[in-house]
Amino acid sequence: MAQESSQVPRTHRVAVLVDAGTNPFEVGVATELFGLPRPELGLPVPLYEVTVCAPTHEVRMNHGFLTLTDLAGLDAVDGADTLIVPGRPDNVVPREAAVRDAIRRAHARGTRIVSFCTGTFALAEAGLLDGRRAATHWRWAETFRRLHPEVLLEPDVLFVDDGDVLSASGSAAALDLGLYLWRRDHGAEIAGAVSRRLVFAAHRDGGQRQFVERPLPEVPDVSLGPLLAWAQERLGEPLTVADLAARAAVSPATLHRRFRDRLGTTPLAWLTGERVALACRLIERGETRLDVVAARSGLGTAANLRARLRRETGLSPSAYRKRFGPAAR
Incomplete structure (x- = not known):
């Protein structure tokens, strides 16, 4: 790259x-x-x-x-x-x-x-x-x-x-x-x-739990990998936890439990983190329109994008662009 x-x-x-x-x-x-x-x-x-x-x-x-x-x-x-x-x-x-x-x-x-x-x-x-x-x-x-x-x-x-x-x-x-x-x-x-x-997860927030109990399952475990890959290809769509659960053919409560057990986080927190990471990549690649970045990353509005980006990186979108955008390179 x-x-x-x-x-x-x-x-x-x-x-x-x-x-x-x-x-x-x-x-x-x-x-x-x-x-x-x-x-x-x-x-x-x-x-x-x-x-x-x-x-x-x-x-x-x-x-x-x-x-x-x-x-x-x-x-x-x-x-x-x-x-x-x-x-x-x-x-x-x-x-x-x-x-x-x-x-x-x-x-x-x-x-x-x-x-x-x-x-x-x-x-x-x-x-x-x-x-x-x-x-x-x-x-x-x-x-x-x-x-x-x-x-x-x-x-x-x-x-x-x-x-x-x-x-x-x-x-x-x-x-x-x-x-x-x-x-x-x-x-x-x-x-x-x-x-x-x-071959390691690009982003796990520092606030996630460091120790996750993993009791032996009574039935063979079903990997979350295919579901995560499916969701990553659709971050710009109005995905919800219910949509993820339906895709995995489980209840939202079961999905929540699986995310907690295997990733140490919740489905919503994972989905939000992936959307923020996509927004960062779009800004780095040169997209300057915040409404477009927000829509393509699934964050909805420019205001939500600003809030989520500042919480995740400590930077506003303009400061992030100045530091990591094409002009900075």
Whole structure:
């Protein structure tokens, strides 16, 4: 998906800070999201580049499954635009002073700070979260509250965006937060291309539940996939939850229960999120008439479009166009 540009975009520098016992999955998420080449975007330079750094040049990962070697030192944090701190299981043991100092130093110079899973503990130990909102893994929520009562923990969400400090609640939620950062930095169109390569949902709102009970069904489960694909092709039509239920040949109550069990959200919230994402793509592709964007995305009116877009992105349609529209590229 090539973009026409008269100005070469600047590569955003990402540092991933690891120490002894760090979970390898979250390190993999960071490098997969921000470190791999993206030739499908058709850009002359990568939008992100990743450096993995540590207090030592060799780090033994969680349970000793693997060891990372030839790592950059903590001075790599000083050149980063975003610092990602993955989690580790021994959260009652504070990070060493050099790690805490590197996190504080990065925050003081204006670096965006991101934690994955229990990396939130490191941010709290560094004093970044006092009086601020944050998320961490549900299994460690009570421990976190006991150790860091000054933090406004939100225990049942996928991730929290508190401006310059963002936190994902778990390992899989790190993918949600990473794609959210792609969308916040570069718009829905590019984030969608990245999510398709990952074969991962392009958009799950941070406020969705991080833990969803999935009891074993008495009969084989029926995937929501075909229904979601059918609805995505008809977002501009006046679809309702009743229409979705009729398509799935179930009652609205059953459909609501399936969405809650499998997606952690409601049919209406999912439908609205998909419509907002479509509206963002239309604006990015150059549509300037708000009534047309609202109609084609199924949001109805320009007023509803403005309200939904501001709630989702924090931007008005004109500000979104200025940041992500064709003229910005």
